[in-house]
Amino acid sequence: MMRILIKELVKQRRSVRTFDGRALTDEDRKYMTDLLSSLENPWGISIEFFLLNAKQNGLTSPVIIGAEEYIAAKTKRVPHFEIAFGYSFEKVCIYALSRGIGTVMLAASLNRTAFEKAINIDENEIMPVASPIGYPADKMSIRESLMRKGIKADSRKPFENIFFNRTFDNGLDYDNAGVFANALEAVRLAPSAANGQPWRAVSDGNCIHFYEAKSMKDSPLGDIQKVDIGIALAHFDLVREEDGINGKFEFADPGIATPQNTQYIVTFRRQI
Ligand SMILES: Cc1cc2nc3c(=O)[nH]c(=O)nc-3n(C[C@H](O)[C@H](O)[C@H](O)COP(=O)(O)O)c2cc1C
Numbered sequence: 001m002m003r004i005l006i007k008e009l010v011k012q013r014r015s016v017r018t019f020d021g022r023a024l025t026d027e028d029r030k031y032m033t034d035l036l037s038s039l040e041n042p043w044g045i046s047i048e049f050f051l052l053n054a055k056q057n058g059l060t061s062p063v064i065i066g067a068e069e070y071i072a073a074k075t076k077r078v079p080h081f082e083i084a085f086g087y088s089f090e091k092v093c094i095y096a097l098s099r100g101i102g103t104v105m106l107a108a109s110l111n112r113t114a115f116e117k118a119i120n121i122d123e124n125e126i127m128p129v130a131s132p133i134g135y136p137a138d139k140m141s142i143r144e145s146l147m148r149k150g151i152k153a154d155s156r157k158p159f160e161n162i163f164f165n166r167t168f169d170n171g172l173d174y175d176n177a178g179v180f181a182n183a184l185e186a187v188r189l190a191p192s193a194a195n196g197q198p199w200r201a202v203s204d205g206n207c208i209h210f211y212e213a214k215s216m217k218d219s220p221l222g223d224i225q226k227v228d229i230g231i232a233l234a235h236f237d238l239v240r241e242e243d244g245i246n247g248k249f250e251f252a253d254p255g256i257a258t259p260q261n262t263q264y265i266v267t268f269r270r271q272i
Contacts (some may be wrong), residue, residue, distance in 0.1 A: 002159050006238045009097050010186045015153065016102025017144040019134035020065035028099055032133070035095055036071070042237070042249045045084035049073045049092065050119050051133070057118040059130075063109040067132030071103070072119050074127045082223065083265065085128055086230020087237070090190070093131065102136040105129040105231075107193055107224050128227050128266055151195045156188050163188075163194055164202045172203055179270070180208055182243055185190065186235035193226035199232040206247070206270040208236075208255055213262045229265050236268065247271045 008174070024032065029051075036049035052059060052070045073089055075081045088151050093103040107129045140148075145253050148154065160171035163184050174181050180203060188198055200211040212229050233249070240247070248268040258264070 003095050006094065006100050006242050007182055007186065009094055010045060010235055010239065011212045012126075013097055013189075013191070015191060016134075016136045017065065017104050017147070018137040018139070018141045019064070019065050019102060019132060020137040021066040021068065021134050023068050024101070024134065027102060031098055031099060032071075032092075032096065032101070035092060039091060040086045041087045041202065043080050043084045045075060045078060045081055047073050047075045047085055047088040047194065048119075049088075050198065052115075052118050054090075054132075058114045059111065059118065060114070061106055061132065063106070063143065063147065064104075064132045065144075066137055067134045069133050070115070070130050071133050072115050072130035073125055074119050074121055074125045076124055077126055081126070082128065082226030083230035083233060086227035086231075086232075087234040089129065089131070089227075090231040090234040091238070094234070096133065100135065101133060103131040103133055105131050105191065105193075105227075107221070107227075126221060128221060128224060139190075155195075157197050159188055162197070162200050164200070166202065166204055167256060168200075168262075177203065179243065179245055180240065183236045183245070184208070186239040187232040190228070190232040190235045192231065193224045194248045196225060196228065198225040198228050200262060202254075204256075206272065207254070208268045209237075209256065210265045210267070211234040211258060211262050212265050213259070215261070226265070233266070240268070243272055265267035 002039045075085050160173045163172040165172040177184050196215050198212050200213050202209045249266050252267050253264040
C-alpha cells in the first residue's frame with residue numbers, strides 16, 4: 001500500500017459532520033480498536049479511549065448526521081492533561097483519516113451527560129471532547145456548510161502572524177523557518193474549538209517555544225484552548241518526525257516577553 005505522508009493528511013483534513021451511515025468495516029474496526037489501546041503521548045499521561053455505539057448509549061449531537069459510532073476519551077485532571085489529551089485525540093483523528101475515516105471533535109455540540117455515563121466518568125476525570133466516527137457522506141448537509149461559513153472553518157491565520165523569530169516582535173515566514181517550516185505549517189492547519197487558532201510559537205535556535213494566545217473564557221470544563229494546543233503539538237510532532245528531526249518536548253520557559261493573554265506552554269528542543 002502506498003504510504004500517505006502526514007503532511008498531506010494534515011492538508012486534506014477537515015472536520016466531518018455528515019456521514020454516510022455505513023458501519024466501520026471489520027478491518028477498519030480492528031485498526032481503530034488496536035490504535036485506541038496503544039496510543040502514547042510525550043508526557044506519559046494516560047488517556048483512556050472508548051469506541052461507543054450511538055444507539056445503545058443514547059449518544060446524540062445536533063450537528064452530526066449519519067454516524068453510528070463515537071469515540072470518547074477520558075483522563076485524570078493531572079497537570080498538563082489538556083495538551084496530552086488533545087495530542088492523543090488528534091493522532092487518532094489523523095490515523096483514522098489515513099483510512100478514509102472521518103471525525104470531528106465536539107466539546108459543546110453533544111449530549112454530554114450520556115457520553116460521560118457511557119464511559120463511566122468519576123469526579124477526578126474529564127472528557128474534554130468526543131467525536132463521531134464513520135465514512136464521510138459525498139455531500140455535506142446544508143447545516144454543516146452554513147456552520148463552516150459562520151466560523152470561517154476553511155481559513156487560517158497567516159504563518160508570520162502566529163510564528164516568531166526569537167521575540168514576539170519579529171514575525172517568522174515559512175521561507176525563513178528552516179528545518180521546522182513543515183512542522184510549523186502543520187501546526188497552522190490544525191483544527192481548534194470555534195477555529196480560534198490559539199497556538200503561537202517562537203523559534204529560538206534549536207528550540208521551538210509554544211504558547212497559548214487565549215481568546216476564550218474558561219468553561220466549567222476548564223480551558224479548551226489548551227486542548228487545541230495539544231492538537232497542534234501532535235501535528236508538529238508527526239511532521240517533524242516525518243522530516244527526520246529528532247528531539248523532545250520539555251517544560252523550560254525561556255522567559256521571553258509575551259503579548260497580553262499569551263502564556264508559555266512547552267518547548268520542543270531539537271537534538272542534532
Ligand atoms: C477542542 C475542539 C472542540 C470543538 N468543538 C466543536 C463543537 O462542539 N461543535 C462543532 O460543530 N465543532 C467543534 N469543533 C470543530 C471546529 O469547529 C473545527 O475544527 C474548526 O472550525 C476548523 O474546521 P476544520 O476542522 O474543518 O478545519 C471543535 C474542535 C476542537 C479542536
